[in-house]
Amino acid sequence: MTRLSELGESHIISRVLGRNPSSTHVIVGPGDDAAVTAPEGRLVSTADMLVENEDFTREWLDWKKLGVKAAAQNLADVCAMGATPHGLLISAAVPDDTDIVCLEALYSGLFDEAERAGTALDCMVPIIGGDLSSSGLIVIAITALGTVGEESAILRSGARPGDSLYLAGTVGRSAAGLDLLFAGARPDTVGPELRSLIDTQLAPQPDYGALRTVGAASAMIDVSDGLSLDLARVAAASGVGIDLDCSLLSDLVDPLLPAAEFVLETRATGGSGDGVGKTEVAATAEDLALSWVLDGGEDHGFAASAPPSAVPGVGWRRIGEIRTGHDVSLDGTPVPASGFSHFGK
Amino acid sequence: MTRLSELGESHIISRVLGRNPSSTHVIVGPGDDAAVTAPEGRLVSTADMLVENEDFTREWLDWKKLGVKAAAQNLADVCAMGATPHGLLISAAVPDDTDIVCLEALYSGLFDEAERAGTALDCMVPIIGGDLSSSGLIVIAITALGTVGEESAILRSGARPGDSLYLAGTVGRSAAGLDLLFAGARPDTVGPELRSLIDTQLAPQPDYGALRTVGAASAMIDVSDGLSLDLARVAAASGVGIDLDCSLLSDLVDPLLPAAEFVLETRATGGSGDGVGKTEVAATAEDLALSWVLDGGEDHGFAASAPPSAVPGVGWRRIGEIRTGHDVSLDGTPVPASGFSHFGK
Structure with a gap:
């Protein structure tokens, strides 16, 4: 040394x-x-x-x-x-x-x-x-x-009602990895499925390549603090509302269920979990996995809005719609902006 | 609060x-x-x-x-x-x-x-x-x-034998202020002369205005780690030697003598001085003040070399000459590069 x-x-x-x-x-x-x-x-x-x-x-x-x-x-x-x-x-x-x-x-x-x-x-x-x-x-x-290029920066402020909302990469995996770490899981003590979530927390891998196919997006944001908080920023900057479609999130939520079960079980048996994030309020694995997807940042997925005439290409999945209003909702039910923020509140 | x-x-x-x-x-x-x-x-x-x-x-x-x-x-x-x-x-x-x-x-x-x-x-x-x-x-x-501008960045590598060396702002004041602080001096316990040195340590004030009159300087550096070390960097980058003229440094050294006396006296009487920088090896106030000028950074003075045809204007004082060689000397005697460096050596 x-x-x-x-x-x-x-x-x-x-x-x-x-x-x-x-x-x-x-x-x-x-x-x-x-x-x-x-x-x-x-x-x-x-x-x-x-x-x-x-x-x-x-x-x-x-x-x-x-x-x-x-x-x-x-x-x-x-x-x-x-x-x-x-x-x-x-x-x-x-x-x-x-x-x-x-x-x-x-x-x-x-x-x-x-x-x-x-x-x-x-x-x-x-x-x-x-x-x-x-x-x-x-x-x-x-x-x-x-x-x-001079006119080609994609800001948070350009989303318009009628646009769809797309995601490249993932959300929730890094938050799941963090809760696994707090629950005592370590890369060398868990199987490959949970290990890959911990790896996303430790070394996120944004899907930069998807940005080549984002096309004429109206707004874009790096989801670093969680969908609920970052989309609320897009909504505020654009003067719009955003509705997430729960059925379109299931591909993100379902793979997190084993991790959610691990975390909840560790807490139930008084394991070494310190309890961060949403663990303490989630009653079921489904709730916990959904809260990771809604409130977990640090996967550094990219969320973008685009009009029907400019659907993004390879690497993008639709997850919701831009509507009038000023809030973020999930199948019409308001989602509180409770992603990560320094200094409380 | x-x-x-x-x-x-x-x-x-x-x-x-x-x-x-x-x-x-x-x-x-x-x-x-x-x-x-x-x-x-x-x-x-x-x-x-x-x-x-x-x-x-x-x-x-x-x-x-x-x-x-x-x-x-x-x-x-x-x-x-x-x-x-x-x-x-x-x-x-x-x-x-x-x-x-x-x-x-x-x-x-x-x-x-x-x-x-x-x-x-x-x-x-x-x-x-x-x-x-x-x-x-x-x-x-x-x-x-x-x-x-495309061709106008002034690098460390352009100094040439025959150029003179100039300084804008000061060197040594911040180091004196630091040794004063280590010796227990505080802005509210000393007179205005020593207080202004402490202020240079806490809030240096580079002479940005002098850069308007630097003209066609051949090399320039922000003296952040001390003349001896930063000029050695210019010497290495330019492939030249640099000789400082002790008589031209006296305007920088002399104002530091009261601070040097304060620091040496505090150490001699077993005061609260922790001893940083050069205090422990300086036998006299003159030695200590000179070592601050040679090895003390953080005033953020600007050192620049320029040929006789491009003497810098207001705000610049000549302090030495660029010569052949590869080291830094003071009136011909080699000066070790002993300014500030993270991680020892």
Whole structure:
């Protein structure tokens, strides 16, 4: 084991950035005061951070998956604007007794996910800058940059009554994985079905490729905080109501039933479940699985609205309709916006 | 007192961003998945973070000054490329029992410094995005964006023998302020002279205005880690040696002598000084003051090299010469690169 404190900052940076892909857009990469790049069109930028004990725990920590998750949550935001990723800035604060191998794994996860997005969208996604700092808590703060044509950013505000609502990727799997972890499940103690849910929590895999077939969507959002909350944001920004169709969600809910049964059983038998999310209020596995689908974010599925003339292609499933109003409902019954939010309320 | 945990995330964000200036470059500001802006020319981007216990302590914490410092260290990096600031992305992680008034002070400091840079360089510097998270430790991670003409970025690699070396702003004051804090000095227990050094540590004020008169500089760097280390970076990138002229540094060293005497006296009498930086090896106040000037960063002075045909204007002082070689010297004697570096060595 070689602790970061035994190495110099520049040596560490050259080791973790060894895999950095070259990109014709990068004029000056890491190493000067700032990067210089040549974006084409308008610039799309977003920043998001993962904080130890808030977004993950040391106990579950898989450095490579943490890198995947940190990249995914930022790339998904760029892509949800209809933009093409341009580059990442990575600020990482880690304890100075961290093994260099762990930091290399973190960056390996970042590169893997950036490469996955780049392959799906036919672009290069280099790390163009960042900062490395020592800290008692692990914090990964990322800025993702992208580019979009002058009139082609897809905002939250464009949904119109008569549009249908579509989803690419999944929702609910990451929340199920989190409740499994809180219930004491670990990747090496459960079967492949539950393990894959835990993997979605630890290393979500947004379906970037579906963005190639989104077409003339009227609105789009990265579902990071749960359908109920994120669709309420679309509804508010667009001045519309949104009705989810329960029958169209069953393909998302049904695969979560075994996990819901595991979690409820663990709680019933006084297992190690700490109880987060919806576990404490769900009476049945069906209720719990549905609540994961409605309120669970972090799969980074993409929700988009589109008029009948512009039905999205491969990778998109219809899950509801845009209507007049200002709320989100499920088969006509209002759904409270109870996805994830920092700072309560 | 109103704790963040009693408020909703969106309410908090709207309160802290109330002062956000409008900018014609911003097409979509905070509130969607990502910002959309229209940079002119090439994009300059940099990211840097401030971490509690590493970069500041709760004991010395002044939220507004923390905001100033966080903005300054990122804006200085953008400006040291010869670029014009374009916008900031702010990721802040703070304990959820933080008073909203503290967070408002933090953002007030961010806006103050962004406005100061904007006024100096005749541009708007809005906050275009970011993230707010709860955390046990305070972490402020910023990405600063800027724009520069196609051929006009000023890199570290352009210094040439025969150029002179110039400084805008100061070096050493922030390091003196830090050693004063470690020696037990506090803004309300010392006179105005020492207090202003502590203020430079807590809220550095880069001389952005000097960048208007830098002219055709051959290289430039934000002196964030100390002259000895940052000039060694310029020397390495440019393939040159750099000789500092001790007599030209006296205007920087002499004003630090009272602080050096305070710090050495506190240590001699067994005061509360913890001893950081160079205190433990400096025998005299002159030695200590000179070591602050050579090795102390965080004033965010700008060092630039320029040929005789392009002497920078108002705000710049000559401090040395670019020569052949590959090291940094002071009146011909090698200076070890011993400024600040994370992770030892």
